[in-house]
Amino acid sequence: MRHPTATPALIVFLLVPGACARKAAPTAVKAPAASATAALAPATAAPLPYEARLGKVTFTHYCQTCHGESGAGDGFNAFNLDPHPRDLSDPQFQKKKSDAELADAIQRGGAGVGLSALMPPWGHTLSARQIDELVLYLRTLPTLRKPAS
């Protein structure tokens, strides 16, 4: 006779914490799931070599305002610039320029290499190594282009 009464009590006891856990679960699970997706998103694109990734960090910090996220010359500051920065992700442009020429333009700025003085010189701000990393990153821009453009 002890079992029929003990069993419902035991079931209630087991269900209550279960119900609480179930309520808490969605919020607890949501946050990590969302950030996990965000963290995965860049990794689904072709991974860049380490130096190019360092260059990307520098580019995002110093260059993106004018040159745009993808180097297309559409940074939010670009409309102020006459001439606008060219599309650095254009494969035709990239073919015409050697690494040394790109590094030189970055180091000495537009005025230093006969282009618009609106392209600042970076030789005093960035190390030669950082400029090399930038060039490596610029070389990846054509491969990061959206197929439509």
Ligand code: HEC
């Ligand atoms: C204040 C805006 C501005 C910023 C910031 C800037 N640039 Fe420029 N950049 C320009 C403009 C404008 C031109 C185009 C100059 C021209 O064609 O006469 C240019 C041109 C260039 C060119 C092309 C030179 C060529 O051969 O046509 C390269 C490469 C370049 N920038 C790299 C960079 C890098 C790397 C950074 C960050 C370290 C950077 N720029 C930051 C405005 C900017």
